[in-house]
Amino acid sequence: MSGSLKGQVAVVTGANSGVGRSATGMLLRVGAHVTMVCRSPERGERALAELRQSAAAGGSRRTQGRASADEMPDLTSGDSAGARVELELADLSGQEDVRDLAARLAAKHPAIDILVNNAGVTRPRCVHSPEGFELTFATNHLGHFLLTRLLRDRLEAGRGRIVNVSSRGHQSGDLRRAELEDIARGRAWEGALQAYADSKLANVLFTSETARRWGSRGVTANAVHPGVLATEIWKKTSLAARVLVLPFTWFMASPEVGGKAVMNLVADPSRDDVTGRYFHVQQEKTPSAQARDEALACELWDRSVEWTRG
Numbered sequence: 001m002s003g004s005l006k007g008q009v010a011v012v013t014g015a016n017s018g019v020g021r022s023a024t025g026m027l028l029r030v031g032a033h034v035t036m037v038c039r040s041p042e043r044g045e046r047a048l049a050e051l052r053q054s055a056a057a058g059g060s061r062r063t064q065g066r067a068s069a070d071e072m073p074d075l076t077s078g079d080s081a082g083a084r085v086e087l088e089l090a091d092l093s094g095q096e097d098v099r100d101l102a103a104r105l106a107a108k109h110p111a112i113d114i115l116v117n118n119a120g121v122t123r124p125r126c127v128h129s130p131e132g133f134e135l136t137f138a139t140n141h142l143g144h145f146l147l148t149r150l151l152r153d154r155l156e157a158g159r160g161r162i163v164n165v166s167s168r169g170h171q172s173g174d175l176r177r178a179e180l181e182d183i184a185r186g187r188a189w190e191g192a193l194q195a196y197a198d199s200k201l202a203n204v205l206f207t208s209e210t211a212r213r214w215g216s217r218g219v220t221a222n223a224v225h226p227g228v229l230a231t232e233i234w235k236k237t238s239l240a241a242r243v244l245v246l247p248f249t250w251f252m253a254s255p256e257v258g259g260k261a262v263m264n265l266v267a268d269p270s271r272d273d274v275t276g277r278y279f280h281v282q283q284e285k286t287p288s289a290q291a292r293d294e295a296l297a298c299e300l301w302d303r304s305v306e307w308t309r310g
């Protein structure tokens with residue numbers, strides 16, 4: 001499926017756990033230089049140390065729970081994967097943090113080949129970001145929107161492969177149920193699941209609009225549902241959802257399934273010209289009707305520009 005990404009520069013958000021961590025391990029194994037973006041110094045440092053240790057041991061250790069070891073071939077021919085991974089700290093829900101992060105990344109990397117907008121959160125209650133946006137929307141959509149736009153010239157200078165980790169749950173998203181401003185600011189809050197679905201719909205709309213607006217500049221953007229996976233995300237949701245879902249995590253797929261879904265979009269040369277699409281794990285699918293609404297995608301982009309103007 002994948003070729004070598006030797007020497008390519010990748011940035012993965014939410015890289016200390018789940019899909020992001022798995023994708024980081026796989027990117028390292030095919031030779032990429034990876035910057036992990038994490039919000040918690042403790043969790044970030046721990047994951048960094050474990051990934052380095054795993055790289056030193058040949059990358060064959062389990063990465064989470066009962067997950068199988070990742071099956072990517074090691075294409076690095078002996079160079080040190082541990083030396084190719086680094087950590088940047090940023091809380092993507094805060095725009096100041098995102099601007100600082102983008103400035104640090106831009107200073108370090110004249111070109112960025114791969115950007116995996118993966119970090120995701122669901123909040124049981126309506127809480128707000130430093131700029132007054134509903135936190136799920138601020139993290140899952142606005143933080144990545146701002147980061148990607150700030151890195152545009154670096155992405156254009158590199159391979160410019162953007163993967164937005166969305167969810168099948170985007171199908172329940174409804175950004176027409178109220179004014180976009182009211183949804184973004186949590187004034188139209190209808191519970192944690194709706195907020196999450198709305199943010200994942202925003203991921204798909206952002207993807208197609210990026211492809212439309214930036215397509216001529218060699219940048220590609222695709223969205224992916226990584227699978228229904230046994231990751232930490234289920235432990236962070238509302239009590240009701242936890243009670244409902246946690247017993248079933250035992251039957252869910254491993255985070256590696258999500259890592260491979262990401263790799264499918266960044267490492268497979270046959271996908272180099274694929275852009276603006278939605279993938280269900282490895283397979284291209286048609287997203288929801290609202291996710292295909294070009295007027296909504298355009299409106300969301302323009303409003304997001306206004307909302308992230310510092």
Ligand SMILES: NC(=O)c1ccc[n+]([C@@H]2O[C@H](COP(=O)([O-])OP(=O)(O)OC[C@H]3O[C@@H](n4cnc5c(N)ncnc54)[C@H](OP(=O)(O)O)[C@@H]3O)[C@@H](O)[C@H]2O)c1
Pocket residue numbers: 013014015016017018019020037038039040043090091092093118119120121139165166167168225226227228229230231232233234255
């Ligand atoms: N698991 C599934 O079944 C599933 C299904 C569909 C889609 N997804 C999507 O897959 C992506 C990855 O989720 P996962 O399942 O791997 O869950 P996860 O294990 O909880 O990983 C989420 C990552 O995002 C980070 N994050 C959360 N808020 C952040 C913030 N404000 N700033 C920076 N990083 C932040 C988390 O950091 P902390 O560790 O500090 O919280 C963590 O590293 C998400 O976008 C999710 O919506 C997952």
